[in-house]
Every structure is written in C-alpha cells, then in structure tokens.
Amino acid sequence: MNKHHLHGAFAVASALALVACGSDGGSGGTDAAAGEAGAWQPNRPITYIIPYGTGGSTDPIGRQFASQLSEELGVDVVVENREGGAATIGTTGIVTAQPDCYTLGLSNHTALANQPALNPDLPFQTTDDYTPLVKLGDIPVVLAVNADTPWQTLEEFLAAAEADPNGIGYATSGAGGTPDTAAKLLEIRSGIELNRVPFSGGGGEALTAAVSGEIESIGTFYPSMQGFVESGDLRPLGIFYDQEYPLLPDLPLIGEQFEGASMPAAYYTIAPANLDEECRDTLVEVSQQIVESEEFQQFAEENGYVTDPIQLDELAAEIDDYRPVFEEIEGSDA
Amino acid sequence: MNPIEGLLYGLELVFTPELLLAAFVGAAAGTAIGVLPGLGPVAGAALILPLTFTLPPAAGLIMIAGVYAGSMYGGSTTSVLMNMPGESASVVTAIDGYEMTRRGRAGPALSIMAVGSFIAGTVAIVLVTLMSPLVANIALLFGPAEYLALTGGGLLVLARVAGGSPASGYFPMVLGIMLGTVGVEQVTGIFRYTFGLQDLALGFSLVPVAVGLYGLAEIFLLIEDPDRAAKVRSVKLRELLPSREEWRRAWAPWGRGSALGFFFGLLPGPSATLSSFASYRLEKSVSKHRDELGKGAVEGVAGPEAANNGAAVGSLVPLLSLGLPFSATFALMLAAMVVQGIQPGPLLIEQRPDIFWSLIASMYVANVMLLVLNLPLVGVWVSLLRVPKSMLMPGILVIAVLGAFSTRNSMLDVWVLLAMGVVGYALRKLDFAMASLIVGLVLGPFIEKHFREGMFLSRGDLSYFLDSPIAIGIWVVALVVMFGGGLWRLLRRRLIGAEGEKVKLEVED
Amino acid sequence: MTRQSSADSERDARSVLDGKRRGRIVAGGLGLLLGLWFSWYTWSTVPFGTQDRPGAGVFPLVVGIGMVVVSVMTIVEALRTDQVSGEIRFPTGEKRRTVLLMAVAMVAFVALYQFLGQYIASSLFMITALAALGTRSWVRNVVYGTAIGVAISAFFMELLGVRLPEGLLGPTGVIGGLFL
Structure with missing residues (x-):
C-alpha cells in the first residue's frame, strides 16, 4: 500500500476514492473477509461488466454476484453496465479485457452460443476464447x-x-x-x-x-x-x-x-481466456461458494432463478449443447 | 381506505425527520447531477441506487423520488442558463428560457420553473388522489393502434413546435427520425446502418445528441460572438424574482401544463418529453401572448416545466398499479422497490395501501423539498453566469464530454456529441429549428415500433389502426390542432375581412 | 448554379439569393443526397418482410423518401420565398483564429480522451482553451487549467463514482502501471 504514496496527487485520490465509492454498496466488513479464499489476493478494484442496462431485469443477478464477490475477495467490485447488441457488446468487453483477473462479467447462452454463428467477427467463437467461470442460474x-x-x-x-x-x-x-x-x-x-x-x-x-x-x-x-x-x-x-x-x-x-423444447434464459459469469492459474483457481472456488451461499440462493428463489453452479468444462459443455438448438431454430426461419 | 384518507395517511408516514432528510438529500443530489450537462435523471438515479439499498425501504424510495424530481429541475436549469438541455424533457424549456436569460431575466425564469414544478406536483397529487381508481388501468386501454396515434399524431403536431418556416421544422425533424433508425431495430432485433460498428448497435442516444446540438453549438457561437452572452446585471433579490406581470402570466400555463403532464404520465412512452413539447404547443395555440413565444415568453418556461413534473407524478400510477416501468428512471425505481421486497402490481393498491400512498406522498414531499432547496439557490445558479467565460466555456465542454461518455461507457457517444455540435452549428446558422430534430429522434422509433407491432398483431390488416375510438379520437385532435388554427383564421378573415393581419405564404400553426 | 436559379425567382425585389437562402439550398442538396442514398441503401440491404410481418426496412424507406421530399421542399422554399433570409456571419481575423483553435483542441481532446484518461486529457484541454480564450500568461493558464481539469475530474470520478477512462494513470496505463 505504501507504493501509493509515490503516485501523483490525483492517482492517490483516485485509488482511495474508488475504494470509498465503488458503486456496489456491498463493501461493509470487507476486511474481515479478506484473505479467506484461495491464494490469489486482488489489490485493486475488480470490474464486473453487465451486458445490460442499469435497472434492467437482468441487472440484479449480476449485481448480486458482484456484491458477494466483493465480500468474498475483500476488494471493491465495480459494476459496469455495457448494454446493447443482444449482450454481445458487454460480452466482447469481458472477453477482450486483460486476462489479469481484474475484469469479469455476466453473459448468457444466446450471446455465447447463438451470436457467434450469426456474427463471425465476434471475438468469442468457441468456449476456448474465454473462461466459463460459473453458471449463475436458469430462469424459465x-x-x-x-x-x-x-x-x-x-x-x-x-x-x-x-x-x-x-x-x-x-x-x-x-x-x-x-x-x-x-x-x-x-x-x-x-x-x-x-x-x-x-x-x-x-x-x-x-x-x-x-x-x-x-x-x-x-x-x-x-x-x-x-x-x-x-x-x-x-x-x-x-x-x-x-x-x-x-x-x-x-x-x-x-x-x-416435447423432447428438447426447453429454453430457459441461462446466465453465466465469464472471464477472459488464459487467466493466470493461481487467480483462476481462486475465482473458480470463490464463485462456486457464492452461488451456493444462502444469500445467493435466497436471491435466486425470490427472483425466479433455478441455480446450478456448474463450472469450466461442464459449463463449456452446456454452452456447446445450446449451439445445435440455436442452429435448428435459425435454420427453421430460412 | 378512500383516496383522501389514503393521502393523509401517506403524508403522515412521510413526515418524519428521517424521511424529510432523505427527500432533501435526494433533491439536492438530483439537482446537482441534473445541472451537469450530460447527466440526467437516469444517471442520477443509477448513481444513487446502490446507496438506497442500505436504507430502509421508505427512505430509499423517497430519495430516488427526490433525485428524479431534482435532476429534472437541474436539467432545465442549464437549459435556461446556457441553452444546454440536460435531458430531452428540458429541450423545449431552452427555447424561451435561454431567451429570457439573454435579456437578463434568468432569475425569474428559474423561480418560475421552481414554483411551477411545485404547483404541478401539487395538481398532479390532487389528481392522483381523486382519480387513482379511475385512471389506474388507463394504460391497459392503449395498444399499438392507440400508441401509433399518440406518437404519430404527436409528430405531426410538434414538427413545427418552435415556429419558423415549414422547411425549418420538417427538414430537421426528418433528419431526427432518420438518426433514430440507426442501430438494432426494436421489433425483430435486426442490425441496420451500423456499418460494422458494434457500438452503433445501440443507436444514437439522446443525451449526446441534445448536448451537442444545443450546448456545443452554443458555446462555439458564444466564442465567435461574445455579445450573444447572457447579461447578468446583478443578483439582487429584486432581480431574481419574477415581476408582478411575470407572475400573472405564469398561472394559466402552470395549470394547463400540470394537467396535461399528469395525463401524459399515465401513458407509457416518453411521457415527460412528450408532455413538455405538447404543453409548449398548447401555449402557442391558446396563450394570450402566443406571439411572444420563442422570444423569451414566461409561458414557454412555465407550461413545459409544469408539464414534465406533472408527468413524473402521473407516471407513478402505471408504475405502481401495473408494475410496469415506462422509462429508465422508473425501471430503477422499480428495481429499488423489488430490492426492498415490494412488488408493484395490480394488487398493490388493495393489499399494501400504505406503500402506495406513502410513495405518492413521497413524490409530493420531494417536490416540496425541491422548492425549499431551489428558490434560495436561484441566485447561486445565476451567479454561475458571472464566472469568466474563458473558464466557464471550456469547463462545460469537459463536462459535456465526460457526460456523453458516462451514459453508456462508449467513446462513440463522445464522437456523436462532436458531430452533433457541428450539425447544430450549421443548422443554427441557417435558422433551422433544432427542437424539431429532437422531436423526430424521440418519437421516430416509437412510431415504427408501434406500427409494426400493430401489423404483426392484426396480421397485416391496416384497418386495425383505425379500429378503436381512442385512436380515431387522437388522430382527430392531432389534425384539428394542425389545421384548426389556420382554418379558424381563414374563416374569420372571410367573415370579418382581412384585418391588418400579416399575410404569410404559409398558414401558421 | 445559384446565380442562374435566382433569375427564376418571381419577385425581383426579393430575388437576391442571400447567404442564408444559398446555405439552405446547399443543406437541402446535402439532404437530398442523404435521402437518396439512405433509401437506396435500405432498399438493397435491409429486409422488408411481408405485409403480415413488415420487416426492418419498411419504415426507414418511408423516412428516406420523406428526407427527399423535405429536402426538395427546403430547396424550393429557399429559391422561391424569403421566409428565411439574411447573411450568414462568420467570424473573421482574431475571432476566427480562436474558434478554429478551440475546434482543433476539442477534437484532439476527444481523440486522446481514452488514451490520456480523464485527468490528463481534461487538464491539457483546459490549459489550451484558457490560452486560446484568455490571457497570454502561460503560468496562469497552466495553473488554472490544471486546477480546473483536476477538480472537475475528481468531482465526477471520486465524489460521484462515475467510471471514466483512467488512461495513462490507470492500472494498465504507462504512468499508473509503474506503481502497481
């Protein structure tokens, strides 16, 4: 922390105030929780991108996760809403961020499994292009x-x-x-x-x-x-x-x-690909704890979500399973 | 509990020091945010939302209500002082408000706004109290056909809201509609006119367009012609308060604007914006001083400002009775309620009258706080104009840039701001009416959406749009407003003979 | 082009095509081109759907044609009537220099906004603007410009918690990165 003193005056102010007013309100008692989980310990605020507008119907689940992430890791998690393009704009923002574990965010099955087929320019064509951290839940x-x-x-x-x-x-x-x-x-x-x-x-x-x-x-x-x-x-x-x-x-x-006529909205937390192993493991562990926590479960129940904290390969498999379904639907339009 | 008991009960709940403080803090924060160009009600409510999660439900909601009312007022303040609308509902206030400022009447304009907002809040509260059971479901009477009539008819009526020659209104209006078609098309989600730019998918957002068109252009005009600048004689109390004549002229527009705003508020869509424009249009038709509108008339500030506040209160009715937020700010308010465990819906009034009435009361208290806060502040705002221009102008430019960026975290919006500054500069030099461009940009997407929803719904049957008495009624009113004045004058001229009226090539109004 | 059309005008007393009328003819011409291009582009790239389910191209095509109509209207109005007239005044000399300088500074500010970040970009812009608009004392401009730029930035980023580009001072920026 001493290093901050070397900064120019405004950088110090910037760092302090980001800690003080990071938007999530969930920062009460963060010190106590710090260092509990895993080996990786973030030393500055984490950005959590939500690919929908502030106050939209999908905003709360992302904010809930972000606020609990802040509690678990003991740093502020700043929510950034980047709406538009059927969630592809925000998802692009997550996928193309520095793979330093300081940027993650929310995405969903249509953005990840359907949009790449429609738009070959998107930087997330396969599940190898990002790290599927955890599934937050389905809402049917x-x-x-x-x-x-x-x-x-x-x-x-x-x-x-x-x-x-x-x-x-x-x-x-x-x-x-x-x-x-x-x-x-x-x-x-x-x-x-x-x-x-x-x-x-x-x-x-x-x-x-x-x-x-x-x-x-x-x-x-x-x-x-x-x-x-x-x-x-x-x-x-x-x-x-x-x-x-x-x-x-x-x-x-x-x-x-009707066999296969199941289509809920599914929400995931993802991060850029090629994360450093130490911080990836921490995030994987922490994000599972969050989804399984009583607080998150209660939120899910009140808001109609069905949780299922699958992660990494298992989650990648679910996303891949959606691809043929979407192709079939797109195909029926033609 | 009957409505009057309900309101009294609500006021009783709200009049605690804690809630009054929450309303005051909300109104103050809202005003401060609204005054900054580029940051409007949505940004204000979004900034304050996380804070409200930590407060008790009533305090949190009352604070958001305060932020909303405050930022609407703040947005209009910059309209008046610098010709820079903070959000779309303040665009029309800029027309006469800024003219008043240039004539040294900034103080009275701001006082009239503050009092007008308060009066509109009062009128709307009375209307809610008397009529809430009747009007609760009015939004359900409106389907695509009725909305098309409202938005399409609105476009026709408002195209020339700022006056001027026909081309001065229609040319920028169609340009505005065209800008509105860019981005993801709303009904089927197709990308159009994005030219591979991801950010363009969201379309042109209103804030950078309005701030660029008005604010940026205005600043460059000020730089090249410093004599344009507002005259600030003094900030003495007598100069800040409206004259007796100005008070007298404000009453009728306040009343008309309040009622108009309330009824627009009951309907989904851009009700605050639409009602402020409609009120200006109404003043142009019925006011005794209609000839002065556009040249700094009190009516042009009093009416629209009352209307957008009336709409804010009116919008609470569908929000609470149907659980449907019809604007981004109200979506935030709904989010706040849900977080607090309140689910608005058709049963809220019956099951939780305490919450319904305390919310209505809190909107009222927020209005009172706004008045308490802002009347004394009028002097402060006016003295802003005395900051040296060489510091004020670039400072505003910096805030405009960061405001444009912050709405959607998008650099594209900042470039749009610049481009619109250039367009605004050119349009202004050529005497085109910029308010018409905003009208087109706001209403265009709604017209397309409702038209296509209706076509889908009726399976391609165009007669669907004229199948409902409400839709027909709205179209008739629109046509009467559009042509009625002209016909009336024509008729009168026939009857009385051409009495010294200025003969113009085009029928006015 | 404009000189010939002025001869067509009916009322000779008002037949002088002054600056504003000429300007509006140019604006109308640009609008006409925009409308034609927009209609063509819509026609050839955006789906039209069916009568039952009109596609995304229907409304824009109407708007494109509408643009053509109002552009023609604007040109005709400017040619044949003098409802809007007068000379357009552009600044000259010193004033023109100031306006151009401010415009260039503004574009540079926006272009470098993300790279430099809110603090640095706004301070540099303020300094430039003060120099362009105000006095010639560089010390004063630098001090005032930096103070205002930093104050505005701090107010938004720190007090209101608005997320703005951190640029060079951010954790991935050249300067900010040194201190992590």
Missing part, C-alpha cells in the same frame, strides 16, 4: 394466456393452436429473445404455429397487451407476470423447461412433453 419462460380466453390447460391451448395455424397471438419481449426462441422451439417440435408478436419496452408492453386482452397469450419470466397471475388476469399454462420449477411446481413442463 412461462406460457400464460389472458384469463378471458377459453383455454384452461396446455392441451386445450395446443389443440386450439393446431386447429388454427398462425391464429393465436403470442406476445414476446422481442424477436430473438428467450421467450420468442422458446416458442419457436415449441413450434418446431410440436408442429403448431403461433402468431408471435414481438413487443419491446422491456417486456412491459407485451404484458400490458396480454393483460388487456389485445393478444391471447404471452411468454415471459414468472416474476414479472406474478402479480397478474395472482390478480386473476393471466392464467399460466406451461413452462418451457424440462426440470421442476419450484415457483410453479404443478404446471406441465413443455420441455418434457
């Missing part, structure tokens, strides 16, 4: 209909959709988003055809349209529709997922009924 898409529609069960809905191709409207938060891809996958597997209407505006407009009855059905994440389900405006019919979803244990799993 729930299919719901407006309460005034006649369909009470998934079977009735699918039968109606089959009888009237392109006749039932399905609202999504945007083409290419997970709710849209999930429905495409269902269409491929089941042979039905929905009129998928991409709304934007963070999913709020899709929800408004479904609640007001402007459109018959909607696919979105449960926490955002929960209020309307409880108020009786929307009726959930099924989940685009193949494992039990604790928030809605009684709903049919579309991913079970």
Whole structure:
C-alpha cells in the first residue's frame, strides 16, 4: 500500500476514492473477509461488466454476484453496465479485457452460443476464447394466456393452436429473445404455429397487451407476470423447461412433453481466456461458494432463478449443447 | 381506505425527520447531477441506487423520488442558463428560457420553473388522489393502434413546435427520425446502418445528441460572438424574482401544463418529453401572448416545466398499479422497490395501501423539498453566469464530454456529441429549428415500433389502426390542432375581412 | 448554379439569393443526397418482410423518401420565398483564429480522451482553451487549467463514482502501471 504514496496527487485520490465509492454498496466488513479464499489476493478494484442496462431485469443477478464477490475477495467490485447488441457488446468487453483477473462479467447462452454463428467477427467463437467461470442460474419462460380466453390447460391451448395455424397471438419481449426462441422451439417440435408478436419496452408492453386482452397469450419470466397471475388476469399454462420449477411446481413442463423444447434464459459469469492459474483457481472456488451461499440462493428463489453452479468444462459443455438448438431454430426461419 | 384518507395517511408516514432528510438529500443530489450537462435523471438515479439499498425501504424510495424530481429541475436549469438541455424533457424549456436569460431575466425564469414544478406536483397529487381508481388501468386501454396515434399524431403536431418556416421544422425533424433508425431495430432485433460498428448497435442516444446540438453549438457561437452572452446585471433579490406581470402570466400555463403532464404520465412512452413539447404547443395555440413565444415568453418556461413534473407524478400510477416501468428512471425505481421486497402490481393498491400512498406522498414531499432547496439557490445558479467565460466555456465542454461518455461507457457517444455540435452549428446558422430534430429522434422509433407491432398483431390488416375510438379520437385532435388554427383564421378573415393581419405564404400553426 | 436559379425567382425585389437562402439550398442538396442514398441503401440491404410481418426496412424507406421530399421542399422554399433570409456571419481575423483553435483542441481532446484518461486529457484541454480564450500568461493558464481539469475530474470520478477512462494513470496505463 505504501507504493501509493509515490503516485501523483490525483492517482492517490483516485485509488482511495474508488475504494470509498465503488458503486456496489456491498463493501461493509470487507476486511474481515479478506484473505479467506484461495491464494490469489486482488489489490485493486475488480470490474464486473453487465451486458445490460442499469435497472434492467437482468441487472440484479449480476449485481448480486458482484456484491458477494466483493465480500468474498475483500476488494471493491465495480459494476459496469455495457448494454446493447443482444449482450454481445458487454460480452466482447469481458472477453477482450486483460486476462489479469481484474475484469469479469455476466453473459448468457444466446450471446455465447447463438451470436457467434450469426456474427463471425465476434471475438468469442468457441468456449476456448474465454473462461466459463460459473453458471449463475436458469430462469424459465412461462406460457400464460389472458384469463378471458377459453383455454384452461396446455392441451386445450395446443389443440386450439393446431386447429388454427398462425391464429393465436403470442406476445414476446422481442424477436430473438428467450421467450420468442422458446416458442419457436415449441413450434418446431410440436408442429403448431403461433402468431408471435414481438413487443419491446422491456417486456412491459407485451404484458400490458396480454393483460388487456389485445393478444391471447404471452411468454415471459414468472416474476414479472406474478402479480397478474395472482390478480386473476393471466392464467399460466406451461413452462418451457424440462426440470421442476419450484415457483410453479404443478404446471406441465413443455420441455418434457416435447423432447428438447426447453429454453430457459441461462446466465453465466465469464472471464477472459488464459487467466493466470493461481487467480483462476481462486475465482473458480470463490464463485462456486457464492452461488451456493444462502444469500445467493435466497436471491435466486425470490427472483425466479433455478441455480446450478456448474463450472469450466461442464459449463463449456452446456454452452456447446445450446449451439445445435440455436442452429435448428435459425435454420427453421430460412 | 378512500383516496383522501389514503393521502393523509401517506403524508403522515412521510413526515418524519428521517424521511424529510432523505427527500432533501435526494433533491439536492438530483439537482446537482441534473445541472451537469450530460447527466440526467437516469444517471442520477443509477448513481444513487446502490446507496438506497442500505436504507430502509421508505427512505430509499423517497430519495430516488427526490433525485428524479431534482435532476429534472437541474436539467432545465442549464437549459435556461446556457441553452444546454440536460435531458430531452428540458429541450423545449431552452427555447424561451435561454431567451429570457439573454435579456437578463434568468432569475425569474428559474423561480418560475421552481414554483411551477411545485404547483404541478401539487395538481398532479390532487389528481392522483381523486382519480387513482379511475385512471389506474388507463394504460391497459392503449395498444399499438392507440400508441401509433399518440406518437404519430404527436409528430405531426410538434414538427413545427418552435415556429419558423415549414422547411425549418420538417427538414430537421426528418433528419431526427432518420438518426433514430440507426442501430438494432426494436421489433425483430435486426442490425441496420451500423456499418460494422458494434457500438452503433445501440443507436444514437439522446443525451449526446441534445448536448451537442444545443450546448456545443452554443458555446462555439458564444466564442465567435461574445455579445450573444447572457447579461447578468446583478443578483439582487429584486432581480431574481419574477415581476408582478411575470407572475400573472405564469398561472394559466402552470395549470394547463400540470394537467396535461399528469395525463401524459399515465401513458407509457416518453411521457415527460412528450408532455413538455405538447404543453409548449398548447401555449402557442391558446396563450394570450402566443406571439411572444420563442422570444423569451414566461409561458414557454412555465407550461413545459409544469408539464414534465406533472408527468413524473402521473407516471407513478402505471408504475405502481401495473408494475410496469415506462422509462429508465422508473425501471430503477422499480428495481429499488423489488430490492426492498415490494412488488408493484395490480394488487398493490388493495393489499399494501400504505406503500402506495406513502410513495405518492413521497413524490409530493420531494417536490416540496425541491422548492425549499431551489428558490434560495436561484441566485447561486445565476451567479454561475458571472464566472469568466474563458473558464466557464471550456469547463462545460469537459463536462459535456465526460457526460456523453458516462451514459453508456462508449467513446462513440463522445464522437456523436462532436458531430452533433457541428450539425447544430450549421443548422443554427441557417435558422433551422433544432427542437424539431429532437422531436423526430424521440418519437421516430416509437412510431415504427408501434406500427409494426400493430401489423404483426392484426396480421397485416391496416384497418386495425383505425379500429378503436381512442385512436380515431387522437388522430382527430392531432389534425384539428394542425389545421384548426389556420382554418379558424381563414374563416374569420372571410367573415370579418382581412384585418391588418400579416399575410404569410404559409398558414401558421 | 445559384446565380442562374435566382433569375427564376418571381419577385425581383426579393430575388437576391442571400447567404442564408444559398446555405439552405446547399443543406437541402446535402439532404437530398442523404435521402437518396439512405433509401437506396435500405432498399438493397435491409429486409422488408411481408405485409403480415413488415420487416426492418419498411419504415426507414418511408423516412428516406420523406428526407427527399423535405429536402426538395427546403430547396424550393429557399429559391422561391424569403421566409428565411439574411447573411450568414462568420467570424473573421482574431475571432476566427480562436474558434478554429478551440475546434482543433476539442477534437484532439476527444481523440486522446481514452488514451490520456480523464485527468490528463481534461487538464491539457483546459490549459489550451484558457490560452486560446484568455490571457497570454502561460503560468496562469497552466495553473488554472490544471486546477480546473483536476477538480472537475475528481468531482465526477471520486465524489460521484462515475467510471471514466483512467488512461495513462490507470492500472494498465504507462504512468499508473509503474506503481502497481
């Protein structure tokens, strides 16, 4: 720490104040936690890039991880939101950062498994181009209909959709988003055809349209529709997922009924490739501890995530498994 | 609990020293952030958000409400003092506000803004209290057809909001719409006009465009012509407060702007911006002094400022009753609520009336704090104009650059700022109306989005857009506003004969 | 070109194409080129979809054509009416030097922003700007410029915690790197 005195006046101020006002608020009691985990000990703030806008629906899970990372490592973790380009801008920022363990960030399955096929210029074509540190969790898409529609069960809905191709409207938060891809996958597997209407505006407009009855059905994440389900405006019919979803244990799993029609949004923490072994091992260890921690589990439960802290090769395998699925979906468009 | 009991209950909850302090800190921080060019409500709320996580729920939310109200006010302050809007809702305030400053009436303009914001907050609170059960679901009546009518009709009405010849309005407006098409297209996510630049995928963000177009251009005009600069005679109290005449002229626009803003606030979309422009347009149609608008009229400051504050309070209704944040700042507010374990939604008013009403009350308290804070500060802001120009101007340029950079951590935004400075300089030299460019940039993407959503939804049936009484109603109003004034004058001229009215080639308004 | 078209103007008293009208004709011409290019580019590269599902090209094409229309409108308005007229005044002599110097300093500031970092770039810019706008005392300019540049930077980066480029002083920069 003495070295700081050699700095020019502003560099000292800069270092001190970054420590003092690093944005995450999670810095209480950091000294106590310092040095607990692993051999590598960071000596300056770590940047955690979130490839979405501040306050967006995906921002909180990244911030939760970053704040716990700060507690575990005993340094500040500064969240930097770099939105846009279907999360590719932020992901590019992580992948191309210095592999010094001081920059990591959030990414997801579409950015990592689908976007490289669409855009060969992206610097993350295979899982070797980055370090897949840990999977934070899945959040499955729930299919719901407006309460005034006649369909009470998934079977009735699918039968109606089959009888009237392109006749039932399905609202999504945007083409290419997970709710849209999930429905495409269902269409491929089941042979039905929905009129998928991409709304934007963070999913709020899709929800408004479904609640007001402007459109018959909607696919979105449960926490955002929960209020309307409880108020009786929307009726959930099924989940685009193949494992039990604790928030809605009684709903049919579309991913079970139709082989492979499971498409949750999956979030990972990744870092640049070729990390120094010592710091990589520390990050791997710490990030697993975080996802398994009671605090993170509680956050996941409240926000509709299903956690599964797979890491490195296992995580790389999951990302690679998504590639053919996305190719199939893209192929069906042509 | 009925609405009036609810509001009283909410105020009772909020009037504790701790919460008042939170509101004050929020309003102060918001004003300070808003005054800095390039940093607006979103940046302000994002900066303060992590801090609020450590506070009790009510204090955290009230602080964000304070930041929001404060930064809107702060953004308008720079509009008035330096012709540099801090965010899009302040663009229209710059037109007459800056003219007032150049005539040495900066103090009155700021006082009128502060009082107007407060009055709008009060009016909107009364409206929320009386009408919240009625208006809670108004957003549900609006689908793509109605939004298209609102944004498309808005574009037609507002194209020439700043006056001038027809080409002066339409040319920059279409340019603005064109800028708005750059980036990832919103409905299907296709990249267009990005030319391989990753950063361009996000499109042109409003802050660097507005700050470049107005602020940068203004500074270069000041450098070449120092006589342009605002005259600051003194910061004596009498000079800072509006004259009796100015007070009198502000009342009606305050009232109209407040109500207009409130109703725009109930609807999703860029309600604060849209309502400030609409209020200016309204003043141009109905004000007794409409001829002075654009030349430093009190009405041009009072109306829009009341409107954007009314919209801020109005926006709380869909946020709380539907759980739908219709703007970035409100998304942050929603994030804060969720962190505090409050999930807004259709059942909030019934299940947690305490939270609903204390939030409404906190918005009000934030408004009161703003007034308490900012009236005394008017003198301070005005004396900013006395800082030597050779220091003030480059200082502002530095802040504009870092503000542009910080919104999205993108160097591209800084280059956009520069390019827009050049465009603004050229447009200004040629007397084009820059407010129209902002109107196009704000509304263009909404028009495209709602049009295409509607086409998808109706499976290609164009008649869908005129299938709803609300949509038809909005289009009719837009057409009446666009052509009504002209027809009326034509009619009157027929009836009374051409009375010394200046004959112009184009029908005005 | 403009001289010929002035002859077409109907009211001889107002037929002088002054600076602003000429300028607006040029602006309209540029807008026309932009509109044509934009429409062509949209037509040839952006998907149009179907009537049921209109693609990303439909609206921009309308906008491109709209640009052509308003550009023509601007040119015609400038040619045939004098609603907007007057001479455009550009600075001369000393003032022109100041404006150009400031413009160059501004571009350099932006170009070097990320490399130098917020502190250094803004201080250098302030020094240059003070020299261009203010007095000729270099000592004063350097002291004031550095003070203002550092104060603004510190306010944002340290007090408000805004993330800005650290450049040379950052952990990966030439100067900052020495001290890690």
